[in-house]
Amino acid sequence: MWAYKPVIEVWIDIGDLEDYPSNLIPGFYDRLVKALPSLQEHRCTYGEPGGFLKRVEEGTWPGHILEHLTLELQNLAGIPLGFGKARDGDRRGVYKVMVRANNEEVTLTALKYARDLYLALVQDTKNPVAEVKEIVEKLRDLSDDLLLGPSTACIVNAAEERGIPSIRLSDGNLVQLGYGAKQRRIWTAETDQTSAIAVTISRDKDLTKSLLASAGVPTPEGRTVTSPEDAWEAAQEIGLPVVVKPIDGNHGRGVFTNLYTQKEIESAYAVAIDEGSEVLVERHIVGDEHRLLVVGNKLVAAAKGETVWVTGDGKHTILELIKIQINSDPRRGTSEEHPLNPVRIDSAVELELARQKLTGDSIPPVDQKALIQSNGNVAFDVTDLVHPDVASQVVLAARVVGLEIAGIDLVAQDISKPLAEQNAAIVEVNAGPSLIFHLKPASGKAQPVGQEIANHLFPPGVDYRVPVVGICGEKGKTPVAEMIAHFLRLSNLYVGLSCSKGLYFGSRAVPNTNTSNWENARRTLLNRAVEAVVIENNHLSMLIEGLAYDRCQVGVVLNIDPKANFPQYAIYDEDQVYSIVRTQIDVVLPTGVGVLNADDAMVVQMAELCDGEIIFFTENPQSEAVNTHLQKGGRAVLVGKQQITLRSGKLDQKSIPVPRYSEPDAASPWKAMNLGASIAAAWALDIPFNVIEAGVETFVTDTNTATGA
Numbered sequence: 001m002w003a004y005k006p007v008i009e010v011w012i013d014i015g016d017l018e019d020y021p022s023n024l025i026p027g028f029y030d031r032l033v034k035a036l037p038s039l040q041e042h043r044c045t046y047g048e049p050g051g052f053l054k055r056v057e058e059g060t061w062p063g064h065i066l067e068h069l070t071l072e073l074q075n076l077a078g079i080p081l082g083f084g085k086a087r088d089g090d091r092r093g094v095y096k097v098m099v100r101a102n103n104e105e106v107t108l109t110a111l112k113y114a115r116d117l118y119l120a121l122v123q124d125t126k127n128p129v130a131e132v133k134e135i136v137e138k139l140r141d142l143s144d145d146l147l148l149g150p151s152t153a154c155i156v157n158a159a160e161e162r163g164i165p166s167i168r169l170s171d172g173n174l175v176q177l178g179y180g181a182k183q184r185r186i187w188t189a190e191t192d193q194t195s196a197i198a199v200t201i202s203r204d205k206d207l208t209k210s211l212l213a214s215a216g217v218p219t220p221e222g223r224t225v226t227s228p229e230d231a232w233e234a235a236q237e238i239g240l241p242v243v244v245k246p247i248d249g250n251h252g253r254g255v256f257t258n259l260y261t262q263k264e265i266e267s268a269y270a271v272a273i274d275e276g277s278e279v280l281v282e283r284h285i286v287g288d289e290h291r292l293l294v295v296g297n298k299l300v301a302a303a304k305g306e307t308v309w310v311t312g313d314g315k316h317t318i319l320e321l322i323k324i325q326i327n328s329d330p331r332r333g334t335s336e337e338h339p340l341n342p343v344r345i346d347s348a349v350e351l352e353l354a355r356q357k358l359t360g361d362s363i364p365p366v367d368q369k370a371l372i373q374s375n376g377n378v379a380f381d382v383t384d385l386v387h388p389d390v391a392s393q394v395v396l397a398a399r400v401v402g403l404e405i406a407g408i409d410l411v412a413q414d415i416s417k418p419l420a421e422q423n424a425a426i427v428e429v430n431a432g433p434s435l436i437f438h439l440k441p442a443s444g445k446a447q448p449v450g451q452e453i454a455n456h457l458f459p460p461g462v463d464y465r466v467p468v469v470g471i472c473g474e475k476g477k478t479p480v481a482e483m484i485a486h487f488l489r490l491s492n493l494y495v496g497l498s499c500s501k502g503l504y505f506g507s508r509a510v511p512n513t514n515t516s517n518w519e520n521a522r523r524t525l526l527n528r529a530v531e532a533v534v535i536e537n538n539h540l541s542m543l544i545e546g547l548a549y550d551r552c553q554v555g556v557v558l559n560i561d562p563k564a565n566f567p568q569y570a571i572y573d574e575d576q577v578y579s580i581v582r583t584q585i586d587v588v589l590p591t592g593v594g595v596l597n598a599d600d601a602m603v604v605q606m607a608e609l610c611d612g613e614i615i616f617f618t619e620n621p622q623s624e625a626v627n628t629h630l631q632k633g634g635r636a637v638l639v640g641k642q643q644i645t646l647r648s649g650k651l652d653q654k655s656i657p658v659p660r661y662s663e664p665d666a667a668s669p670w671k672a673m674n675l676g677a678s679i680a681a682a683w684a685l686d687i688p689f690n691v692i693e694a695g696v697e698t699f700v701t702d703t704n705t706a707t708g709a
């Protein structure tokens with residue numbers, strides 16, 4: 001019923017199809033295989049390829065088929081999510097279908113398309129192949145619009161592989177990694193440490209070069225120019241050939257390389273000035289274009305560009321040849337998924353052609369080669385070839401500009417040799433570089449750049465989590481949440497508290513109409529000031545929204561009311577209620593603690609679900625669960641009439657008198673147990689005994705909630 005990753009659950013009512021499993025629908029199997037031959041890969045029940053199709057052949061129901069269709073349609077659209085389940089619902093003909101989702105709209109749309117496709121296959125109303133093609137295209141467009149771009153996604157995935165949670169902060173690529181005060185933000189390959197000054201420097205190629213040159217990093221000499229005539233004058237000063245480019249352009253727009261004549265230089269000036277605010281003329285460096293990715297003080301990937309040519313056949317024009325020989329390459333495309341862009345005839349290509357006395361309409365004779373682009377096609381991984389001198393120079397370049405993540409453009413004849421030996425030079429330093437060159441190189445191996453960035457942001461071995469405490473139960477959650485927050489505040493931490501009374505940051509109540517729901521809880525995780533988080537979770541919010549956090553340091557379960565049902569969500573019996581509440585313990589970190597009420601038999605059962613340690617709290621000196629636990633050296637909090645004792649193994653570590661406000665009375669007999677649970681959580685958080693004691697003394701109760709409602 002529960003998943004650690006977001007899923008969408010849909011309920012479907014299949015009506016009369018209940019009587020028509022797939023084997024009874026004439027031609028269904030054949031049409032399905034024709035529509036989606038890749039379903040062959042789905043293992044399903046039999047655990048081997050072909051498993052799912054075998055089930056279809058033998059007879060299975062629409063819910064199950066819907067699940068697999070959704071997953072496969074998303075897969076074909078480049079969204080491999082791979083997790084799904086279909087289960088009986090609570091009535092005849094009603095099923096629950098769950099599929100993993102990283103974007104609600106995309107996956108809901110995929111589910112709807114899958115339903116339509118299923119019905120079309122059953123009723124044989126459409127051409128299955130054409131139908132799938134159309135759906136996949138639509139899903140691809142939708143995911144291009146709505147999902148994270150590939151550079152951001154690869155960092156987020158790498159972080160998640162290390163157990164670092166992420167929260168998307170915008171429809172774009174702004175993502176928070178980690179929670180509260182320990183979070184880092186990324187925006188593609190820019191981070192919250194990317195300095196605005198460094199970015200501004202990197203956008204000004206002239207300024208960048210002068211800073212690099214002063215640090216002894218080789219750059220092409222040159223200067224800014226103010227007119228076509230001035231460009232020609234500069235070119236003569238520098239020595240031909242030269243490059244003319246905008247001082248602040250990108251994507252190679254308006255960059256003209258290898259220019260020799262006054263005419264070329266003056267017409268390049270005219271284009272370059274339109275692409276940027278000023279124009280730069282600099283020495284042309286002989287060699288291939290390279291893009292090197294620096295993360296921290298390390299070179300992590302290098303890719304090389306290639307010149308692009310067409311070869312004449314005596315029949316087609318250059319324009320047609322570009323289409324046939326270059327743009328037909330499946331690696332070329334306009335989406336971010338493609339490592340190479342389609343080539344179009346722009347002013348730079350026109351100039352390149354003009355120098356060969358060609359235009360787009362020329363028909364080159366058989367076997368004559370025409371150069372189309374000399375740069376802009378960085379796609380060949382050369383990471384393993386980079387000479388250590390080159391690596392140290394590009395790392396220095398990133399440092400000089402002030403960027404922790406930088407894409408360095410370098411022109412060199414041979415990346416495996418030192419720069420000075422070959423008159424190579426760095427031509428540009430980019431902030432927020434695209435990672436796609438290194439993720440999907442057209443040749444060579446993909447580099448783990450996402451992992452490198454994640455490791456740079458969160459160095460392995462350093463604790464990247466703020467403590468999160470989750471509390472659930474039928475009653476007592478709010479006062480327990482408030483008491484735990486009080487203990488944490490006394491330890492000098494800035495606490496975010498989400499409970500049914502509202503939202504609190506430090507001691508400030510935030511005006512807010514939400515109570516203890518997902519939205520409220522999430523706000524504590526977003527706040528960069530928050531050093532510790534306390535979240536009250538009620539059953540309904542856990543059921544319909546899930547927990548706001550991925551894992552927690554401390555999970556507290558106070559009690560379960562087996563009769564607290566939700567028939568509107570098909571939760572009828574105590575096993576189902578149990579399956580909701582256990583989530584709180586399922587998500588406790590291996591280094592964390594589950595705090596459980598030993599006097600509630602259902603709660604005690606949860607101990608075995610916890611990845612971390614257990615601290616029981618009890619009012620019953622004879623509790624078997626507690627005694628066994630203590631005998632094994634475990635920790636427990638024993639709530640007595642006069643005092644509360646913290647015991648580990650055979651040893652009493654501390655006794656704290658029960659304060660007046662927690663003395664149980666007839667109306668609220670559980671008050672002392674609430675205090676016991678809070679103390680257990682504080683102990684789990686390693687809050688010192690004297691602070692816990694002071695917290696018990698100073699906790700100011702609110703008559704509305706201290707009763708434990």
Ligand SMILES: Nc1ncnc2c1ncn2[C@@H]1O[C@H](COP(=O)(O)OP(=O)(O)O)[C@@H](O)[C@H]1O
Pocket residue numbers: 205220243245248249250251252253255257282283284285286288289290374375376409410411427428
């Ligand atoms: N001085 C130069 N010598 C040789 N090639 C250059 C020079 N300057 C730029 N280039 C080529 O043009 C490409 C684009 O230039 P660059 O300055 O990086 O502009 P952009 O910001 O548009 O990427 C470079 O990657 C390189 O291949």
Ligand SMILES: [Mg+2]
Pocket residue numbers: 251252409428
């Ligand atoms: Mg560049």
